Amino acid sequence: MxxxxxxxxxxxxxxxxxxxxxxxxxxxxxxxxxxxxxxxxxxxxxxxxxxxxxxxxxxxxxxxxxxxxxxxxxxxxxxxxxxxxxxxxxxxxxxxxxxxxxxxxxxxxxxxxxxxxxxxxxxxxxxxxxxxxxxxxxxxxxxxxxxxxxxxxxxxxxxxxxxxxxxxxxxxxxxxxxxxxxxxxxxxxxxxxxxxxxxxxxxxxxxxxxxxxxxxxxxxxxxxxxxxxxxxxxxxxxxxxxxxxxxxxxxNAAPPCAGPADAALATRPLIAAWLDDGARIHQITRHMLGLFHGRPGARLWRRTLSEGAHKALTPAQGLALYDAALDQVREATEAA
Known part of the structure; x- marks a missing residue:
């Protein structure tokens, strides 16, 4: 044992x-x-x-x-x-x-x-x-x-x-x-x-x-x-x-996520659960601002979450903001 x-x-x-x-x-x-x-x-x-x-x-x-x-x-x-x-x-x-x-x-x-x-x-x-x-x-x-x-x-x-x-x-x-x-x-x-x-x-x-x-x-x-x-x-x-x-x-273990966008997607169910439990979106996303550091879309990710997350948002609105930030990263990555 x-x-x-x-x-x-x-x-x-x-x-x-x-x-x-x-x-x-x-x-x-x-x-x-x-x-x-x-x-x-x-x-x-x-x-x-x-x-x-x-x-x-x-x-x-x-x-x-x-x-x-x-x-x-x-x-x-x-x-x-x-x-x-x-x-x-x-x-x-x-x-x-x-x-x-x-x-x-x-x-x-x-x-x-x-x-x-x-x-x-x-x-x-x-x-x-x-x-x-x-x-x-x-x-x-x-x-x-x-x-x-x-x-x-x-x-x-x-x-x-x-x-x-x-x-x-x-x-x-x-x-x-x-x-x-x-x-x-x-x-x-x-x-x-x-x-x-x-x-x-x-x-x-x-x-x-x-x-x-x-x-x-x-x-x-x-x-x-x-x-x-x-x-x-x-x-x-x-x-x-x-x-x-x-x-x-x-x-000697395989990483659970293939890239930062994959990590953002994998975190989304946790965010939804935390929001339903009473958390505010900014309490969560403030820890995630550096996820795309040095990569295409990093600035858009930070700005979208920083500016939007401090508003009084419902859980659904908080998730929508998160999804919008991630979409901007995807678009920037495709354009790079």
Whole structure:
């Protein structure tokens, strides 16, 4: 019998990063149409929100999203344990602790990248989460923060995570500067240090390590020569077909869609179901604007959906708008 965590580890060969305001259930459903194999992540949900907030809405997902991981933010072991236990019935394939978000405070206190300064606290957190989780608990971290020396900080952090029972870690190959840089700047300004992350894989061969940060489709094959997994964020969102369209070949599986137009058609039944369930068309199509990136009709696709989807449309009108945008792409492709 295959351990369920083994299949998730296999899926982690390529994953789409958790991204606030982006990787909601509509985004994940769309991404799953293009890849049956890649591991998908939710947006980060804080532990207090899971405990005290509208849990059913925050943790809602579709069965078709699997394999899918829930990322939780927090810094209190008891609170994280409680949130993990409450999330268990929702059936996520993995629970991930955020130790990489470049924001130093939210609601109950410190979380995210600032936790790189207190690895012993992170170890206590993951131990508490593991005790309450029926699925694997993983960590996503930075190489360090502020004035820390990543050469010393990162291996110590990984060793502590391993000792606490974590076996799979994703490393964003940038420092985070908690003072002076915005979260957006922290995704772009601190220099990438891929060689350091590669050295960590050599130093910790028993850990499953994925690399993240600034990666595009061209990086994936070379990174997989060294690392166990690659996590792609913004490129997967803005150019989803380029990242996910042929991704399943990494598992020696046939891609489910022949091209971006095929993916758009395959997503249409999902859109119809979501609209009938009360979603608005713009909530869905905002995640799809980059589907035809670099291809004939891309601008018409973006413009039609961007300008039309924000109107008060019925489900039927929303689908008609979607169909019109796709027709324009077809016409542009035929004319090219």
């Amino acid at each position: 295959v351990n369920p965590s083994d299949s998730v580890t296999r899926a982690a060969r390529l994953s789409v990063a958790p991204m606030m305001d982006w990787t909601d259930r509509f985004c994940r459903g769309f991404h799953r149409v293009m890849s049956r194999q890649a591991l998908l992540y939710t947006e980060m949900v804080t532990a207090p929100a899971i405990i005290h907030g509208p849990r059913a809405r925050l943790l809602r997902k579709d069965v078709a999203e699997h394999p899918v991981a829930l990322q939780i933010g927090g810094s209190d072991p008891a609170e994280l344990a409680r949130a993990t236990a409450l999330a268990a019935p929702f059936g996520y394939d993995e629970i991930n602790l955020n130790v990489g978000c470049p924001s130093d405070r939210v609601q109950s206190g410190c979380f995210g990248a600032v936790l790189m300064k207190t690895p012993e606290r992170v170890a206590d957190c993951v131990r508490a989460m593991i005790a309450e989780s029926p699925v694997e608990v993983t960590v996503k971290c930075r190489i360090g923060v502020d004035e820390q020396n990543p050469e010393g900080v990162l291996p110590d952090f990984l060793a502590r995570m391993r000792d606490a029972g974590v076996r799979r870690i994703t490393i964003h190959a940038r420092k985070a500067w908690l003072e002076g840089l915005s979260p957006k700047d922290n995704r772009e300004i601190p220099p990438l240090d891929y060689p350091l992350v590669h050295r960590m894989k050599a130093q910790f061969p028993d850990l499953h390590l994925s690399i993240n940060g600034g990666l595009t489709a061209d990086h994936i094959p070379e990174q997989l020569q060294i690392m166990d997994g690659v996590m792609v964020g913004r490129a997967a969102y803005h150019q989803p077909w380029d990242i996910l369209g042929s991704a399943d070949r990494l598992w």
